[in-house]
Amino acid sequence: MPVRIATLVCSLLTLGMCLSAAPAPAADQLMMATTTSTEDTGLLNYLAPLFQKDTGIELKWTSTGTGKALELGKNCDVDVVLVHAPGAEKNFVDSGAGVNRRQVMYNDYVLLAPAEDPAKVKGQTMAQALAALRAAQATFVSRGDKSGTHMMEQGLWKKGDGQVPEKEPWYLQAGQGMYRTLALAAEKKGYTICDRGTFFKYEADNQGKPPIVVLLEGELELLNQYSVIEVNPAKCPQAKQALAKRFGDWLVSPQGQQLIAGFKAHGKQLFTPNAK
Amino acid sequence: MDYILDGLAQALRLLFRGDSETFSALWATAYSSSLAMVVSLLLGLPLGFWLGRGNFRGQRLLRTVVDTGLALPTVLIGLVVYAFLSRRGPLGHWGLLFTLPGLAIGQAILALPVVVALTASAVEGLDRRLGLTLLTLGASPRQLALTTMWEARHGLLAAAVNAYGRVVTEVGIAMMVGGNIKWHTRTVTTAIALETGKGEFAQGIALGMVLLAFALLVNLCLIRLRRGARP
Numbered sequence: 054m055p056v057r058i059a060t061l062v063c064s065l066l067t068l069g070m071c072l073s074a075a076p077a078p079a080a081d082q083l084m085m086a087t088t089t090s091t092e093d094t095g096l097l098n099y100l101a102p103l104f105q106k107d108t109g110i111e112l113k114w115t116s117t118g119t120g121k122a123l124e125l126g127k128n129c130d131v132d133v134v135l136v137h138a139p140g141a142e143k144n145f146v147d148s149g150a151g152v153n154r155r156q157v158m159y160n161d162y163v164l165l166a167p168a169e170d171p172a173k174v175k176g177q178t179m180a181q182a183l184a185a186l187r188a189a190q191a192t193f194v195s196r197g198d199k200s201g202t203h204m205m206e207q208g209l210w211k212k213g214d215g216q217v218p219e220k221e222p223w224y225l226q227a228g229q230g231m232y233r234t235l236a237l238a239a240e241k242k243g244y245t246i247c248d249r250g251t252f253f254k255y256e257a258d259n260q261g262k263p264p265i266v267v268l269l270e271g272e273l274e275l276l277n278q279y280s281v282i283e284v285n286p287a288k289c290p291q292a293k294q295a296l297a298k299r300f301g302d303w304l305v306s307p308q309g310q311q312l313i314a315g316f317k318a319h320g321k322q323l324f325t326p327n328a329k
Numbered sequence: 330m331d332y333i334l335d336g337l338a339q340a341l342r343l344l345f346r347g348d349s350e351t352f353s354a355l356w357a358t359a360y361s362s363s364l365a366m367v368v369s370l371l372l373g374l375p376l377g378f379w380l381g382r383g384n385f386r387g388q389r390l391l392r393t394v395v396d397t398g399l400a401l402p403t404v405l406i407g408l409v410v411y412a413f414l415s416r417r418g419p420l421g422h423w424g425l426l427f428t429l430p431g432l433a434i435g436q437a438i439l440a441l442p443v444v445v446a447l448t449a450s451a452v453e454g455l456d457r458r459l460g461l462t463l464l465t466l467g468a469s470p471r472q473l474a475l476t477t478m479w480e481a482r483h484g485l486l487a488a489a490v491n492a493y494g495r496v497v498t499e500v501g502i503a504m505m506v507g508g509n510i511k512w513h514t515r516t517v518t519t520a521i522a523l524e525t526g527k528g529e530f531a532q533g534i535a536l537g538m539v540l541l542a543f544a545l546l547v548n549l550c551l552i553r554l555r556r557g558a559r560p
Contacts, residue, residue: 115508
């Protein structure tokens with residue numbers, strides 16, 4: 054008989070799991086598509102509970118590359134997007150998919166490579182450095198995933214001498230998130246472009262002695278601007294624009310901006326608020 | 330290498346200290362995979378029986394289609410299910426995108442070919458004389474079907490276990506259709522993908538161990554069931 058009892062217990066357990074209701078959220082829910090960096094750095098885990106405390110709105114988010122996040126907005130699958138690719142954002146708003154784009158915060162990109170700096174680009178401008186990498190055919194690791202970082206990097210190549218070195222054997226496209234791309238660049242002893250937040254994390258994980266280090270930084274064009282955009286209710290009748298607007302208002306309010314400035318990982322501030 | 334040992338220790342902490350994020354992910358995994366299994370078994374067992382037992386035109390072709398379905402990539406299923414469930418898609422008004430039932434639809438599609446193909450094989454593997462004997466004993470079609478299913482029960486259980494294994498470990502559908510939303514649709518596999526992307530390798534391994542422990546529990550239940558089913 055013990056066998057039968059065990060069977061019964063197992064079946065009941067399974068049944069119980071199927072029937073027990075999900076932790077029922079009574080709050081208003083706002084669905085956001087955002088980029089991996091806001092999730093991976095822990096910023097959203099920090100902001101979402103504070104936002105809910107202030108407004109009673111529960112923020113749900115799915116994090117993905119900026120390209121896909123905007124696509125989710127276009128398809129009316131989310132109410133609001135928080136992304137970082139000014140060019141693509143402009144298309145998003147111009148095509149009528151999004152309204153009320155507002156600047157929230159920025160951080161910046163840096164050029165990383167092994168300290169030996171095989172192509173000797175340290176001290177040059179970004180444009181000069183990329184030209185030097187191309188001339189030296191130095192290994193360069195790109196995100197290759199249409200993320201905000203990838204689009205920014207492609208823009209830099211185009212601004213330099215016109216073309217992304219798409220098919221060159223020294224130009225590797227990882228197709229992965231930033232952290233994995235950094236690890237790949239370190240393994241290949243190559244150059245890569247990375248947002249500073251992810252690099253801080255990588256540096257801390259390597260006890261402050263990462264195999265790749267910052268060679269170039271601080272140029273205006275390396276600024277990484279994040280914006281919040283509401284999905285256009287004229288195109289997407291189900292989109293909860295009122296909630297989306299409250300989230301945007303909260304982010305750009307003095308209080309929201311102060312919270313962003315106060316967010317630290319590994320003892321360092323990751324984002325600089327710059328709402329207008 | 331340290332990741333692996335750290336991960337093991339962390340897995341025990343997550344489970345025994347009652348980490349709420351881990352349990353939320355486990356719950357999402359258990360819920361969506363159970364739902365997917367119920368649907369795929371309800372559809373797949375009769376289909377598999379029919380495919381293994383029946384004698385009809387196009388049977389071989391159908392069998393080839395089902396066997397090819399075994400190789401359906403999860404990201405492709407995820408993309409197609411997304412296209413249907415998106416607000417802009419034909420089933421958008423159901424509002425199932427980024428929900429566990431929506432995720433279960435994709436997982437059921439993943440499990441269905443496994444259930445059908447293995448059920449058909451199990452039924453084909455039975456002694457051909459079984460059906461004839463039952464018929465001469467005056468069995469009704471329903472009795473014939475039920476008795477055949479009973480005789481093939483070990484094969485059917487294997488079909489269910491295999492399908493379940495694919496469903497709980499897949500990550501492509503869970504990312505695309507579920508959306509990896511914290512407290513809602515973050516499953517154990519999408520949590521592992523997230524932690525790995527963040528460079529939290531030990532946490533990723535810990536969650537992997539948690540998933541394995543869960544699978545072990547389910548399989549222990551099934552072993553019991555199998556013993557119980559032995560006459």
